[in-house]
Amino acid sequence: MNHTYVLTLSCQDRPGIVHAVSGFLLERGGNIEEAAQYNDHDTGLFFMRVQFTCSQLTQDDLRTHLKLFAEPFAMRCSLHPLAEPMKTVIFVSKEGHCLNDLMFRWKSGLLRLDIRAIVSNHRDFYQLAAGYNVPFHHIPVTGATKAQAEAKQLEVIRSEGAELVVLARYMQILSNDLCRELSGKAINIHHSFLPSFKGAKPYYQAHDRGVKLIGATAHYVTADLDEGPIIEQDVARVDHTDDVEDLTARGRDTESQVLARAVKWHSEHRVLLNGHKTVVFK
Structure with missing residues (x-):
């Protein structure tokens, strides 16, 4: 024992x-x-x-x-x-690289997780979920149905006893109520080196500014968009010859690695909240 x-x-x-x-x-x-x-x-x-x-x-x-x-x-x-894996629900939209990376690491024994469900506002990854024998919940979201959709999402989270919710490129803004419900146990991956290029289409913003480094940031979800306590970040070098598609393609690996590290540290109870910052015992 x-x-x-x-x-x-x-x-x-x-x-x-x-x-x-x-x-x-x-x-x-x-x-x-x-x-x-x-x-x-x-x-x-x-x-x-x-x-x-x-x-x-x-x-x-x-x-x-x-x-x-x-x-x-x-x-x-x-x-x-220590022996109890963390019950986890993953949210995703139409970009599946972070989801695929997390599922592979989990199945390979590299993440101390118990992935209980995948929730998506699109149907794209139901076959991926089935391949890992994980329940897939398709919950469409529109402006008119956002409250009802979040109620269904919260039902999944509660019924699975989830201790962690991972937004693996889930491209919907959570309501203030849901953010408060998930405070300290929801991790988002943002495809920029925050605090630069918050909000939508950060690769387009980065290309427009002619940056030489693009990055990714894993942070806890709060009601303030892309303002939550940062857990992990990394960067990749680019140059003037790269277009938006190049930045997007190059950034996928960085996003996946940053999110995986943040999820690993959180699941091993290595991340402590310190106001709007974190203490990470790696």
Whole structure:
């Protein structure tokens, strides 16, 4: 039986937190396998991720003990069994490169996910979903039906118990209500190096400005379009001979890789929110 856990925590910084966490685990028979910490001097906050084994207490007992331990520090903490893959729903429209990449990595054992469903406003990828034996939900979206469509999407998310929603080139803007519902557990891939070229057709914007680097950004979804906390970014070099189609084709690999890294880190509980930024323990 696997008794490996990941503990993530954040609180106001003060001396002795690492000592206290280590002592807490030691007293309960815990053995630390991996640990990382970060002190944000701008905000005065402390962040930590600890991977440890513990066979003396049940998961419920550990949670109870952690709640009592956290109170004097006003600490926000979460405990996650490492062996449990993260239940995930993927949204996609008509560009399938990120979806295809995620499905292959998942099936190859490279992502600790349990992909429960694919949701799309188009039918293009129902065969891809069937090939991986994953349920496919076609939910069309128009301006007039947006509220009803999001209600159906939310029903899928809730019925599957999804802990993560990935917008793998899902080209619809989510409502403020849905963004709030998915706060901290929805990751979007934007095909530009944010904060440059937000919104629609960023490759066209990049080509119009004659940039020499194009990029991709994986970020958490918020009600402010393309403004969510950034998890990962990367770039690819281009030059004046590249047209929009060249930029789009070259950017696909960057998008897929950036999204895969962000999803991997999130599923391993390596990403902690820090206001409008993130702390990523790679």
